[in-house]
Amino acid sequence: MTTFYHSTRNKNNRKTASQAILQGLAEDGGLFVPVNFPQLDLDFKTLQNATYQEIATLVLKTFFDDFTESEIRTMVDAAYGKKFDQPEIAPLKKVGGVHVLELFHGETLAFKDMALSILPHLMQQAAQKNGVTREIVILTATSGDTGKAAMAGFADVPQTKIIVFYPKNGVSPIQAQQMLTQQGGNVHVVGIDGNFDQAQTAVKAMFNSTELREKMAQNGKQFSSANSMNIGRLIPQVAYYIYAYAQMVKQKQISIGEEINFSVPTGNFGNILAAYYAKKLGLPVHQLICASNKNNVLTDFFKSGRYDKNRAFHVTSSPSMDILVSSNLERLIFELTKEDDQATAKLLTELSVDGHYEITAPMQDKLKDFVAGWASEDEIIQEIKHTFEETHYVFDPHTAVASSVYHQLAPTQKTVVVSTASPYKFPAVVLEAIQPKEERTSSSAADGDFSAVAALQRISGLALPEAIRGLETATVRHHTTVKVEQMQSEVERYLGLS
Numbered sequence: 001m002t003t004f005y006h007s008t009r010n011k012n013n014r015k016t017a018s019q020a021i022l023q024g025l026a027e028d029g030g031l032f033v034p035v036n037f038p039q040l041d042l043d044f045k046t047l048q049n050a051t052y053q054e055i056a057t058l059v060l061k062t063f064f065d066d067f068t069e070s071e072i073r074t075m076v077d078a079a080y081g082k083k084f085d086q087p088e089i090a091p092l093k094k095v096g097g098v099h100v101l102e103l104f105h106g107e108t109l110a111f112k113d114m115a116l117s118i119l120p121h122l123m124q125q126a127a128q129k130n131g132v133t134r135e136i137v138i139l140t141a142t143s144g145d146t147g148k149a150a151m152a153g154f155a156d157v158p159q160t161k162i163i164v165f166y167p168k169n170g171v172s173p174i175q176a177q178q179m180l181t182q183q184g185g186n187v188h189v190v191g192i193d194g195n196f197d198q199a200q201t202a203v204k205a206m207f208n209s210t211e212l213r214e215k216m217a218q219n220g221k222q223f224s225s226a227n228s229m230n231i232g233r234l235i236p237q238v239a240y241y242i243y244a245y246a247q248m249v250k251q252k253q254i255s256i257g258e259e260i261n262f263s264v265p266t267g268n269f270g271n272i273l274a275a276y277y278a279k280k281l282g283l284p285v286h287q288l289i290c291a292s293n294k295n296n297v298l299t300d301f302f303k304s305g306r307y308d309k310n311r312a313f314h315v316t317s318s319p320s321m322d323i324l325v326s327s328n329l330e331r332l333i334f335e336l337t338k339e340d341d342q343a344t345a346k347l348l349t350e351l352s353v354d355g356h357y358e359i360t361a362p363m364q365d366k367l368k369d370f371v372a373g374w375a376s377e378d379e380i381i382q383e384i385k386h387t388f389e390e391t392h393y394v395f396d397p398h399t400a401v402a403s404s405v406y407h408q409l410a411p412t413q414k415t416v417v418v419s420t421a422s423p424y425k426f427p428a429v430v431l432e433a434i435q436p437k438e439e440r441t442s443s444s445a446a447d448g449d450f451s452a453v454a455a456l457q458r459i460s461g462l463a464l465p466e467a468i469r470g471l472e473t474a475t476v477r478h479h480t481t482v483k484v485e486q487m488q489s490e491v492e493r494y495l496g497l498s
């Protein structure tokens with residue numbers, strides 16, 4: 001049976017998987033979700049011995065069933081191979097009392113590689129399947145990690161261009177340098193004078209502009225997305241939750257069927273929604289811990305049922321989570337409304353007009369799969385510091401948020417902390433936490449990311465990833481910055497539409 005996808009804001013807007021992937025976002029502003037959520041018999045007696053590639057194939061063929069199994073296998077093999085520096089792709093490690101799922105072994109050192117290694121393949125195959133000959137322009141907003149991973153994935157992919165907008169004062173120096181040095185004849189990265197929310201709002205507005213869409217079509221182009229708003233970005237992320245559980249079984253940390261928690265550093269709500277989808281598929285999950293930094297809009301939402309973005313936006317040491325409008329929450333809201341597209345659209349309109357909405361008590365009752373908390377800047381440093389002192393394991397600041405919130409909530413079930421980035425993406429912050437006091441004069445955290453790399457390597461003993469070697473002196477190829485109001489004209493200029 002084919003799995004169709006419909007928009008959270010108009011259920012009559014229905015697509016196949018490949019069409020939804022090609023489109024990225026629905027024209028009505030909604031996000032595509034499965035019409036009938038697929039079911040899977042997760043047999044961990046067998047799955048504990050499965051490779052990452054086998055589990056990814058299983059998940060993708062279940063959700064994206066207008067691709068053939070052989071197409072999926074080919075794409076999976078191309079995506080999860082040499083670009084990862086660990087054969088397991090997503091190793092699971094025991095660190096003190098928790099289990100850490102390392103999702104940063106791809107090309108750009110962040111969990112975004114887990115899906116953005118395969119999305120370009122899905123996109124190309126989807127274009128072929130649907131006879132799309134237009135150029136596909138991947139319009140992306142990033143708070144640091146998605147942008148680089150998306151560019152690395154789509155660089156020089158035929159029939160595509162990729163444009164990335166990032167907050168020029170809101171990413172780490174390493175993240176900025178990774179993006180600004182990206183090679184490829186089809187990539188364009190633009191710094192904006194605003195924050196991630198402003199970038200994402202402007203990107204969504206371009207997707208929803210009928211006028212721009214028509215102009216694109218007249219010029220043989222169409223937009224798609226590399227953000228987790230695209231179902232083709234989200235579903236590949238379901239695979240690593242199933243793989244993590246299989247590894248927990250294999251490592252004899254749990255018995256088959258035992259429920260576990262995942263603590264997920266959360267910004268745009270894509271990663272934790274993928275975990276929720278894994279639970280819906282049948283993964284034995286007790287609760288999902290939604291861990292935020294000081295931008296704790298989601299913590300308040302899960303505690304009170306009120307989503308309110310009218311608050312200060314903080315630039316933190318975990319910049320990829322500096323987000324006040326978490327796009328994928330819309331997919332959860334749609335479920336909480338019992339798949340009522342009109343009610344979902346109304347709440348999301350309230351959010352964009354008034355900056356807040358409130359869900360009903362019965363809707364709030366359905367949130368029991370989640371629990372939420374947040375970590376302050378100081379708690380992040382303390383979490384990195386004490387974890388290193390006790391276990392010699394080094395967290396990046398985002399993972400430290402997840403670990404800190406896990407410790408605050410102290411659940412009784414076994415918990416997997418989802419590690420979303422390599423500490424080498426944020427070396428100054430990590431060094432500040434682990435550098436012995438007596439060493440804090442030279443090459444210290446205050447000198448910035450690049451001077452912190454060597455000290456971090458020496459103190460932690462962590463191998464320096466390939467992606468960091470030579471990064472400081474790599475040629476900067478992108479210099480464009482614009483104001484938020486100029487984002488659309490920059491897109492039109494780059495694409496030759498104006």
Ligand SMILES: N[C@@H](CCOP(=O)(O)O)C(=O)O
Pocket residue numbers: 141142143144145146147226227228229267268270271320321
């Ligand atoms: N954390 C992100 C923000 C965009 O999230 P996405 O998962 O929807 O792409 C980033 O690093 O850019």
